[in-house]
Amino acid sequence: MNLVYCDRDSNVYDHPNFISCFRQGRSFCRVDKEDLIPLPFGSFLFSLPERYPVYSLQNSQSQSQSQSQSQFKTLTKIKKEEVWAASAFVSSGYLRTYLPAFQKKENAPMLTLWGYSGVVYDRDEKIFKVPAIRIDQDPRSDPQIHQNDPELKKKIIEIKKIYPKNRLVRQLAYCSTEYRCLCARNFFLGRFEAPIPTTPWCNSNCLGCLSEQKNSKIRSSQQRINFSPTPEEISEVIVHHFKSAKDVVASFGQGCEGDPLLRGKDLAAAIHLVREKISTGTINLNTNGSLPDMVKLMIDSGLDSIRISLNSLNEKYYNRYYRPKNYTFADVIKTIEIALNAGIFVSLNLFFLPGFTDSEEEVAGLVNFLEGFPVNMIQTRNLNIDPDYYLDQIGFKDDLNPLGIRNLIKLLNKDFPKLRLGYYNPAVKR
C-alpha cells in the first residue's frame, strides 16, 4: 500500500517503495489491507500544506504503537523538491478509521474545517484506498444520485413559482446551486431529508463550528443564515416536502445556522401549523440540546425525533470543544432524558476522531452513558477539524493503545444490540 504525497502545486503521486502510514490521535501506526476500502465515489483528495508525509518500510502493524514510533520516517524532498502529505475527505455515509500521518513544519497553517482521512495507492488494483467503513447504506447523499443539475434547475423554477414570497425556499434554492448542498437539493427533488435552517444565533462557541468562527484562525466553511423565517414560511416548506413523497424527513438544525432551540417557540408554532395540514413525515430537530424546556415545548407540539450533537460524553472535553454560554453539560443530559421519557426517537450525533473517540477514557464514558440512557441511534460523524488543533485545545493526552474505530463499532454492535448506528436521520413514526 504505497505512500501518497503531493508536490507544492497539489499534484498527487505515489512512492514506489514507501508504505503509507496513518495516525491515531498523535501517534503513527500502520494498518492491515483489510482496513482499507476503495476511495468512495465523490470523495476528495487534499494536500496538507507545510506537512511532510510519514512512511514506513514495513508492511503490517506488528508492534504496539508505543514500541514502534521510532520506525516511522519522514519524507521531506523528492529530487530536491519539497513534498507535502496527502489526505482524503471521504463521502458522507462513510466513517474514517485512521487519520493521515504527517510531520508538521513550524510554520504550518491550521487546516481548514474538513474531515481528514489517511489515503494510500494500491498499485496492484491501480486505485486509491482509504481506511473507512460504510456506516449507513442510505443513498440520500451519495454523490452518484446528485449528478442531475438540469432536473434540479427545472424543479427550482417550479417550486419558486408556487411560493414566490417564501424566503426559505429562495435560501434553499441558493444553497442547492451555489453551495451544492445535497440536503437542499433533495428538498427540490422531493426525496429523503429536507434541511430547514431557521436560526442565525447560537449559545455555543464550538471549536469546529462550520457556520461561524469569531476571533479564530480558521474560516467557517459555510455562511450562516442571516434572517429568521417565520413559522408560516417554515411550515409551508415542510408541508410541501411531506406531500412530495413517503418516508421523508424535515430537519431543523443545519450546518449553516446556529442552534434552533434559540427559536424554540417559533419552531413549536411552525410544527403546530404543519400538523394541522398533514400527519405524515418526520419532523426532526438537530441541536446542541442546551435548552431542555424548549425541547419539551417542541415535543409537546409534535416533534418526532431529536439528534443531539456531542464530541464527547466526558464533560471536560465537551466544555473545551463546545464552550457553552449560559447552559451546562447537565442541561444536555436533561434534554436527552426528556426526549427518551417522551418516547420520541433519540439520536446522538457523535463526532468521531480516530485515537480520541476510541481511547479507553472515551469508550468508558460512552459505554457508561449508553447504559443509563438507551438512545435509539448514534450517528457516527467524522469531525471536520485540524486534528492537532482539536487534540491540543481539548487537552487530550494520547492513549497509546486505543481500541480502534472498527473495534469500537464492533463493541457497540455487540454490547448494545438495539442501538442503531448510521449517518443520517431516519424517517420514524412517533
Ligand code: SF4
Ligand atoms: S452548536 Fe452548532 S451552530 Fe452552535 S457553535 Fe456549535 S457548531 Fe456552531
